[in-house]
Amino acid sequence: MTVTAFIVVATSAVLALIALAVPAAKRVGVPLPVVVSVAGLTVGCLPLIFQIDTPTRFLDAYDAWIVEQIALDSQALLLLFLPPLLFEMALAVNVRRLMDDALIVLLMAVVAVVLATGLIGLSVWAFSSFSLVLCLLLGAAISTTDPSAVVSTFKEIGAPRRLLVILEGESLLNDAAAIALFTVLVALAGAEAAVSPGGVVLAFLYDVVMGAAAGIAAAWTVSRLYPLLGGSPVAETSMTVALAYGAYLLADVGLGASGVVAAVCAGLTTTVSGQVRMGPGNWRNVATVWSQIGFWANTLVLLIAAALAPALLITLHWSHALLLVAAFAGAFLARAAILFGLLPGFSLLGLAQPMTGGQKTLAWWGGVRGAVTLLLAFSLAEVTALPEADRTAVAGVACGFVFLTLLVNAASLSWLTRRLGLDRLSAGDLALREKVVAGTLEEIRQHVHELAAERAIDPQAAEDMRDVYEGQLRRTLEETQGVDIPFHKRLELGLTILCTQESQHFQDAFEAGAVGAAETRRLRTTAERIGDAARTGGRKGYQRAVDAAARVPRPLIAAALLQRAVGIDRPLRQQLGLRLTVLLETENALRDLERFVPNPLAQMIGEDAAANLGQLLAERRQMVRAQIRAIGEQYPVFTERLETLLLLRAAARRERAQYDQLHNAGVIGAELHGWLVRDLEARRRQLRRALPDLDPGLSPRALLDDVALLDPLDGDQKDRLVGYLTPRLVFPGDPPVRPDRPGRAGRQARSLCILASGVAERRDDHATVWLHPGDVVGTRALLGLADPVPAQVVAVSFCRVLLLTRRALRKLDRQEPEIAARLRAAARKQAFAKPAEAPDRGVGTPALVRSD
Known part of the structure; x- marks a missing residue:
C-alpha cells in the first residue's frame, strides 16, 4: 500500500467513525463529545494493548518513515483544527445578543480563566513537589471550557437560548484567553532572566489586543472583497475559509500575538458585517458549508486528541489521583465564585442581566473540557524548559481531568437539565404548541377528505382515516382548552x-x-x-x-x-x-x-x-x-x-x-x-x-430670500452676509440654538437663529408658540434687551436654520457696519411691532406667530 492510499484509507475510516458516532450518541442518550472521546480512547488504547504498530504493519520501511514524519503533533493539530473550529462557532453567535450579556461573558471568560489558573495552580502546588510555574501551566491548560465539548453538548440537550448564547461567548473568549495565558507562561518557563509580573501582564495584553486587531482588520479587508467576487456563493465561501486561517497566521506568525483571538474576532466581525456584503442569499450557503466544516473540526480534533491521550495517561501513578481531585476542586471553585459570587453583585448594580439559580447551576456544572485542553496538555509535555518527568505527569493529570469532565459532567448534563426543569416549555410555548398542532391536524383532515374525494376511495376507508385524524384533533383541542394563558x-x-x-x-x-x-x-x-x-x-x-x-x-x-x-x-x-x-x-x-x-x-x-x-x-x-x-x-x-x-x-x-x-x-x-x-x-x-443623491439644502444664500427680517438688505449685501452665517440641520426634538441668557443694555447677543425651513416651537411658562420658515429667534437679545419670559425653542420637524453667532456678529460690526445697522433696525422693528393677526392656515395647522 502506498503512502497516499494509506492516508486516504485512514481518512475515510476516521470520517466513517465520527459519522457512526452521531446515531450512537442518540441511541445511548449521551452528548456526542462523550461518544467521540470514548471512541478516541479506545482507538488509542488498542496499539498499547495489542502492541500494534499500524504504519509499519501495512507499509514498507520508507513509507512508514514518511508517515511518522508527517504525523500530527500538538502544534500541528492546533493550527489545522482550531481556526475553522473557532471561526465556525463565531459565525453562529448572535453578536448583538452576546453584547447584551457582554459583562457576564467577560467575567466567565477572561476573569474566570485567570482566577481558575491561579486556584488550580495553587491547589496542585500545595499537594505536589512541582514548581509553581508548572502548576500554573496546568491551571491555564484546564481553565478553558472547550467549545468542541460545551457548545455542542448544550445545543443537543436543548438548553435555554440565553444560557446558550452566554456559554457560546464564554467558550469562544475563554479559549482564546487561556491559550494566550498558556503561551505567556510557557515563555516565562523558558526565560533565563527573571520576569516581572508587569511584564507577564503586558505580554498577555499584547497577545489579546494585537490578536483581536489582526482578526478584525483581516475580516474587514476581506468583507470589501466580497462584492468583487460576482455574487458567487462558492467563491465567497472559499474566501471565508482563507480568512479563518489567514487571520490566525497573521497574528501568530506575523505579529507574534494570539492566533486564536484573531480567528475568533475574524469570525465575529464576519457575522456582523461580512454577511450583509455578500451576494443576496449567499450567507445561508456559507453557513451551511461552515456547519459541515465545524462538525469535522469539532469531532476530528477530539477523536485524534483522545486517541493520543493514552500515551500520557499510562505515565500516571495512583498518587496523582490527589492532584486530579485538587485540580477539579480548584477549577469548579473558581467557576462557582464567578457565577454565585461576582455575577449577583453585578446584576444588583444593573451591569448584567440576572440569571436564575437553575441556569447558574447548569452553567457551573457545564464546565466541560475537551480537545483544546488535550492539545494544551500535549504542548505542556513538550516544554523542554521543564523537567521531563514533571511535565509528563502534569500533562497526564490534564488529560485525566478532561475525561473526568466528559464522562461525569457532560454525560450528566441532560439529566441535570431535566432535574432543574430547564427543558420544559414555558406556558406560552406550551399554548402555542397545542394551537399549532391543532391547526395542523385540522388542515391535514381537510386535505385527506379532499384526496379521498378526488381518488374515489372507498367511503368506509375514508371514514376510518377521517376518524383517526379527528380523534387526534379532539385530543389536541382538549389539551389546548385546558391551558389557561393570561392575556x-x-x-x-x-x-x-x-x-x-x-x-x-x-x-x-x-x-x-x-x-x-x-x-x-x-x-x-x-x-x-x-x-x-x-x-x-x-x-x-x-x-x-x-x-x-x-x-x-x-x-x-x-x-x-x-x-x-x-x-x-x-x-x-x-x-x-x-x-x-x-x-x-x-x-x-x-x-x-x-x-x-x-x-x-x-x-x-x-x-x-x-x-x-x-x-x-x-x-x-x-x-x-x-x-x-x-x-x-x-x-x-x-x-x-x-x-x-x-x-x-x-x-x-x-x-x-x-x-x-x-x-x-x-x-x-x-x-x-x-x-x-x-x-x-x-x-x-x-x-x-440609481439611488438618488440628496442635497441637504444648506446653502446659506439660497435660504436668505425667504427671510422677512433680511428684506431691507439688497442682493449684494445678502451675498456679503452669507460669509457670516452658519447653516445647520436640526433634528426633531433638538434646540436649533442654545437658549440665550436675558440680555442687558449694551450687551451683545449670543446668537441669532433664522428658521429657513421646517417647523419649531417656542416654549415658555404661558404658551407654546409655533415657528415657521422666515421666523427669527433672538432679535431682542440681538438688541441687548431682556426677554420678558425666558423661553426654549425646540424643532418639531427637520429644520434648516441660519445662525449668526456672537463672534460672527462682532466681526460683522467691524467689517460690514452698514449691514449690521440695517439688521439691527429690522430686528428692532420686529421686536416692538404689534403681533399681526395670524392668517387662517387650515384646521389643525398652527398659526404663524412671531417668535419675539
Missing part, C-alpha cells in the same frame, strides 16, 4: 412572534436584493432589540424600544456635527438617505405584519390579544409615516424618487420569484430561465446604482 402572556407571545417575523422580513428583502447591506444591518439590529425588549418587558418594553428606535440615529447626528464643524456634507447626505430608506422599509414590514395578525396569529394567541397587537402595529406605522413626512417635507423630490426606486426593487424581487416558480414547476426550461434572470439582474444592478 398579558398571550400578548407577550404575540409580540415575540411579530418581532421574529419582522426580522425575517428584512433578511428576506436583503437576500432578494430589494434592500442594501447597510439598511439591512440597521433594520435587523433594530428589530432584534425590539424583540428582546418585548420578551423581557412585554408591551411596555416593546413600546420603549420602539420609541428608542424612533430617535435620530447616532450616525446621523455625528454626520450633522461633522457638517457643522468642517462643512463636509457627504456623510450627512448618505445618512439622511439611509434613514429614509430604513423608515420606508420599516413601514412596508409593518404593513405585512398587520396582514399577518388576523390570520394566523389570532389563531395562536386569541382574537383579543391579536386585536390589541393590530392596534399597536397601526400606531407604530403612523409614527413611522410621520417620520417619513418630516423628511419628505424638507426633501420632497428625494423622498418621491426613493419611494419609487424601492417600489421598482420590490417589483423586480417579485419578478425573480415568478421566474423561479415557473422554472421549478417545469413550465420554462433552464435556458429560458437563465436568459430571463440575466436580463432581470442587469436591470436590478441599474436600480442599485
Whole structure:
C-alpha cells in the first residue's frame, strides 16, 4: 500500500467513525463529545494493548518513515483544527445578543480563566513537589471550557437560548484567553532572566489586543472583497475559509500575538458585517458549508486528541489521583465564585442581566473540557524548559481531568437539565404548541377528505382515516382548552412572534436584493432589540424600544456635527438617505405584519390579544409615516424618487420569484430561465446604482430670500452676509440654538437663529408658540434687551436654520457696519411691532406667530 492510499484509507475510516458516532450518541442518550472521546480512547488504547504498530504493519520501511514524519503533533493539530473550529462557532453567535450579556461573558471568560489558573495552580502546588510555574501551566491548560465539548453538548440537550448564547461567548473568549495565558507562561518557563509580573501582564495584553486587531482588520479587508467576487456563493465561501486561517497566521506568525483571538474576532466581525456584503442569499450557503466544516473540526480534533491521550495517561501513578481531585476542586471553585459570587453583585448594580439559580447551576456544572485542553496538555509535555518527568505527569493529570469532565459532567448534563426543569416549555410555548398542532391536524383532515374525494376511495376507508385524524384533533383541542394563558402572556407571545417575523422580513428583502447591506444591518439590529425588549418587558418594553428606535440615529447626528464643524456634507447626505430608506422599509414590514395578525396569529394567541397587537402595529406605522413626512417635507423630490426606486426593487424581487416558480414547476426550461434572470439582474444592478443623491439644502444664500427680517438688505449685501452665517440641520426634538441668557443694555447677543425651513416651537411658562420658515429667534437679545419670559425653542420637524453667532456678529460690526445697522433696525422693528393677526392656515395647522 502506498503512502497516499494509506492516508486516504485512514481518512475515510476516521470520517466513517465520527459519522457512526452521531446515531450512537442518540441511541445511548449521551452528548456526542462523550461518544467521540470514548471512541478516541479506545482507538488509542488498542496499539498499547495489542502492541500494534499500524504504519509499519501495512507499509514498507520508507513509507512508514514518511508517515511518522508527517504525523500530527500538538502544534500541528492546533493550527489545522482550531481556526475553522473557532471561526465556525463565531459565525453562529448572535453578536448583538452576546453584547447584551457582554459583562457576564467577560467575567466567565477572561476573569474566570485567570482566577481558575491561579486556584488550580495553587491547589496542585500545595499537594505536589512541582514548581509553581508548572502548576500554573496546568491551571491555564484546564481553565478553558472547550467549545468542541460545551457548545455542542448544550445545543443537543436543548438548553435555554440565553444560557446558550452566554456559554457560546464564554467558550469562544475563554479559549482564546487561556491559550494566550498558556503561551505567556510557557515563555516565562523558558526565560533565563527573571520576569516581572508587569511584564507577564503586558505580554498577555499584547497577545489579546494585537490578536483581536489582526482578526478584525483581516475580516474587514476581506468583507470589501466580497462584492468583487460576482455574487458567487462558492467563491465567497472559499474566501471565508482563507480568512479563518489567514487571520490566525497573521497574528501568530506575523505579529507574534494570539492566533486564536484573531480567528475568533475574524469570525465575529464576519457575522456582523461580512454577511450583509455578500451576494443576496449567499450567507445561508456559507453557513451551511461552515456547519459541515465545524462538525469535522469539532469531532476530528477530539477523536485524534483522545486517541493520543493514552500515551500520557499510562505515565500516571495512583498518587496523582490527589492532584486530579485538587485540580477539579480548584477549577469548579473558581467557576462557582464567578457565577454565585461576582455575577449577583453585578446584576444588583444593573451591569448584567440576572440569571436564575437553575441556569447558574447548569452553567457551573457545564464546565466541560475537551480537545483544546488535550492539545494544551500535549504542548505542556513538550516544554523542554521543564523537567521531563514533571511535565509528563502534569500533562497526564490534564488529560485525566478532561475525561473526568466528559464522562461525569457532560454525560450528566441532560439529566441535570431535566432535574432543574430547564427543558420544559414555558406556558406560552406550551399554548402555542397545542394551537399549532391543532391547526395542523385540522388542515391535514381537510386535505385527506379532499384526496379521498378526488381518488374515489372507498367511503368506509375514508371514514376510518377521517376518524383517526379527528380523534387526534379532539385530543389536541382538549389539551389546548385546558391551558389557561393570561392575556398579558398571550400578548407577550404575540409580540415575540411579530418581532421574529419582522426580522425575517428584512433578511428576506436583503437576500432578494430589494434592500442594501447597510439598511439591512440597521433594520435587523433594530428589530432584534425590539424583540428582546418585548420578551423581557412585554408591551411596555416593546413600546420603549420602539420609541428608542424612533430617535435620530447616532450616525446621523455625528454626520450633522461633522457638517457643522468642517462643512463636509457627504456623510450627512448618505445618512439622511439611509434613514429614509430604513423608515420606508420599516413601514412596508409593518404593513405585512398587520396582514399577518388576523390570520394566523389570532389563531395562536386569541382574537383579543391579536386585536390589541393590530392596534399597536397601526400606531407604530403612523409614527413611522410621520417620520417619513418630516423628511419628505424638507426633501420632497428625494423622498418621491426613493419611494419609487424601492417600489421598482420590490417589483423586480417579485419578478425573480415568478421566474423561479415557473422554472421549478417545469413550465420554462433552464435556458429560458437563465436568459430571463440575466436580463432581470442587469436591470436590478441599474436600480442599485440609481439611488438618488440628496442635497441637504444648506446653502446659506439660497435660504436668505425667504427671510422677512433680511428684506431691507439688497442682493449684494445678502451675498456679503452669507460669509457670516452658519447653516445647520436640526433634528426633531433638538434646540436649533442654545437658549440665550436675558440680555442687558449694551450687551451683545449670543446668537441669532433664522428658521429657513421646517417647523419649531417656542416654549415658555404661558404658551407654546409655533415657528415657521422666515421666523427669527433672538432679535431682542440681538438688541441687548431682556426677554420678558425666558423661553426654549425646540424643532418639531427637520429644520434648516441660519445662525449668526456672537463672534460672527462682532466681526460683522467691524467689517460690514452698514449691514449690521440695517439688521439691527429690522430686528428692532420686529421686536416692538404689534403681533399681526395670524392668517387662517387650515384646521389643525398652527398659526404663524412671531417668535419675539
